[in-house]
Amino acid sequence: MIQIENLTLQRDGQPILTGVETTIPATGLTALIGPNGAGKSTLLHGLAGLLPPAAGRVLVNGIDIASARPAERALRVALLTQNPLLVPRLSVRDLIGFGRWPHHRGRPRQEDRDHVDEALRVFDLSALEHRSLDSLSGGQRQRAYVAMAHAQATPWMLLDEPLSALDPRYARDIMERLHRLSRPGEGARGVVIVLHDLGMAARYADWVVTLRDGRLVRSGPRPEVMTTEALSALFETGLAVDECRGRPVVLPV
Missing domain, CATH: 3.40.50.300 (P-loop containing nucleotide triphosphate hydrolases)
Known part of the structure; x- marks a missing residue:
């Protein structure tokens, strides 16, 4: 913890x-x-x-x-900051590989390549691994940065x-x-x-x-912290916590 x-x-x-x-x-x-x-x-x-x-x-x-x-x-800890630096010609695989630096210090092994392969798979980027970052959509690029943090293991x-x-x-x-990665x-x-x-x-x-x-x-646990009263007070505006199809939602009121 x-x-x-x-x-x-x-x-x-x-x-x-x-x-x-x-x-x-x-x-x-x-x-x-x-x-x-x-x-x-x-x-x-x-x-x-x-x-x-x-x-x-x-x-x-x-x-x-x-x-x-x-x-x-x-x-x-792996930290992904806001607006990470974009290196236009860098490939998706190479970007994710940077996440392995703390482990190999410039001498990647098969274990490091395996972690990159796993991150590509988990974030559904295998088909894009050789594409340059500047050729991706914003969503694909952000997924690649999160995959880099994941590869840091x-x-x-x-x-x-x-x-x-x-x-x-x-x-x-x-x-x-x-969410799936964080399950016990x-x-x-x-x-x-x-x-x-x-x-x-x-x-x-x-x-x-x-x-x-x-x-x-x-x-605390989400149901105890994200209540109508607590969120409305926190943001100083009317917010309601409700359910839609059995899932919690937050609505302005």
Whole structure:
């Protein structure tokens, strides 16, 4: 699991998150939600150990992630940031192969190639493996970046708004695949994802962390956190949690 202990994070000397304390389960899909400027992306970077805490700490499976060496962090968490750098002529296979760098350090083995093949299969990219990134649609390209994080084969995948600018088809496709990867069992990953789409959070998240103004509001199982009253208060607008065909949905009211 990830234990967040009285965590305060700063950027340019200014506190962005203050006194966050919660835990995130070792498997399943955890959604970070909240208004713009709540500190969601900052928290994700803190979970990856890229922002040294001004106070408190983050333990990833018992390891203080900010104190770990970069090589050790890369074997524990895979972070996909917003708007990753696009290298136009890079092929899909080569991009996914970058996820194996922490394991082979420039000397790929058959095991690394096998992981790339598996990521291509899991994210339905095998037919596109030799295509350049700039020849793909936005949805296909985003799937390739998520596949790169998957190929890193870490216990945790941390994804910052991977659904941004995607149409419903591709957004749902990515969430379905991440949801399957996070199911308990052999090879399960803990997936932590920053989401603005509350409908996707309601449908796929097992655990939800809500933030506002740099502070933790609630954290817990999705049905307990994503309620009509809690979401309306969090976003300061009328929102209703209902059901459609047996699945939870979030509607403006």
